[in-house]
Amino acid sequence: MSDTADAKLRAARAAADMVETDMVVGLGSGSTASLVVRRLGERVRDEGVKLLGVPTSVLTVELAKEARILLRDVDDFASLDFAIDGADEIDPEFRMIKGRGGALLREKIVARASKRRVIVVTPEKRVNTLGLGAPVPVEVSPIGVRHIQGWLRDLGADTTLRLRPDETPYRTDGGNLIVDCRFPGIADPVALDAALQRTVGVYESGLFLSLCDLLVVGGPDGVELIEAIR
Numbered sequence: 001m002s003d004t005a006d007a008k009l010r011a012a013r014a015a016a017d018m019v020e021t022d023m024v025v026g027l028g029s030g031s032t033a034s035l036v037v038r039r040l041g042e043r044v045r046d047e048g049v050k051l052l053g054v055p056t057s058v059l060t061v062e063l064a065k066e067a068r069i070l071l072r073d074v075d076d077f078a079s080l081d082f083a084i085d086g087a088d089e090i091d092p093e094f095r096m097i098k099g100r101g102g103a104l105l106r107e108k109i110v111a112r113a114s115k116r117r118v119i120v121v122t123p124e125k126r127v128n129t130l131g132l133g134a135p136v137p138v139e140v141s142p143i144g145v146r147h148i149q150g151w152l153r154d155l156g157a158d159t160t161l162r163l164r165p166d167e168t169p170y171r172t173d174g175g176n177l178i179v180d181c182r183f184p185g186i187a188d189p190v191a192l193d194a195a196l197q198r199t200v201g202v203y204e205s206g207l208f209l210s211l212c213d214l215l216v217v218g219g220p221d222g223v224e225l226i227e228a229i230r
Contacts, residue, residue: 003220007122011218012036014225015084015120016043021050024077026110027064028085029057029103032120036084041067054080056110057103058173074110083114087208088134089127090119094215094228095189097130099137099206102162102172108204111211119212123219130207131186135160137206138179138196142169145177148201155195157181176203 012035019025019040027037037060043049045068053069054077055061064071074080085107087096096119098104111117127133136157140148149159162170162178170178186192189207196205215226 004122004124007218007220008032008120009035009218011120011122011216011223013039014218014223015118015216016040018118019043019049019051019082019084021048023081024052024054024072026074026080026083026085026114027053027055027060027069028083028107028110029060030086030101032086033060033084034063036120037063037067037069041069044068054110056085056106057101059101060103074113077113080110080114082116082118083111084118084120085111087119087121087125087212088206089125089130090121090212090215091127091130091189094210094212095130096208096212097134097136097206098208099139099178100134102137102170102178104137104206105139105172105174105176105204108208108211111208116213117211118214118216120216120218123217126217129185129187130189131183135180135182136186136192136196137162138181139172139174139176139203139205140179141201141203142175142177144201145179148199149179151199151201152179152181152196155181155192155199157183
């Protein structure tokens with residue numbers, strides 16, 4: 001196992017170990033979140049921890065079922081106790097780019113509905129300026145996507161319609177498309193997110209603002225816990 005993979009595993013397990021019995025927990029999507037789900041499954045099996053999971057993607061549903069985690073829908077609850085997920089990038093103000101796995105809409109709904117949001121990363125995901133390394137995924141309508149991409153380019157983005165390996169358009173679990181928007185650094189994530197949200201045909205952006213309460217950073221020498229400052 002590489003140093004990065006080992007650090008990711010260490011951080012994911014530390015986050016999963018924060019979950020207490022009888023909690024309702026949002027389960028993120030992606031490689032880091034999958035490690036969290038597997039660890040939660042171990043705790044259910046070995047420690048008798050009782051929890052209800054709220055998944056953010058079909059893939060997370062399948063993984064959670066394998067881990068014997070009981071699942072419910074986000075609309076079954078007024079709020080969730082906890083949500084654990086990864087991030088593609090996070091800046092010093094805890095603003096993030098998420099959605100590389102294509103589940104950004106459900107991820108954002110679950111995060112917004114949760115009382116405490118825990119984000120698990122390794123050090124290279126921490127950046128001073130968002131967008132220099134990772135594009136911003138934007139979930140859009142399949143109708144008029146040519147025009148939507150043009151409007152996104154008007155905001156300064158270099159756009160790429162996400163494709164599957166067979167060159168067909170990638171579809172989210174909700175049947176929508178993803179346009180990956182690369183910006184030459186995002187000076188004002190709040191203003192950009194507002195502009196994206198105003199764009200006709202955009203359902204959600206991969207800019208996650210004010211949706212991290214605790215950052216769990218896995219490194220070569222252990223795990224660092226950083227409380228978000230509001």
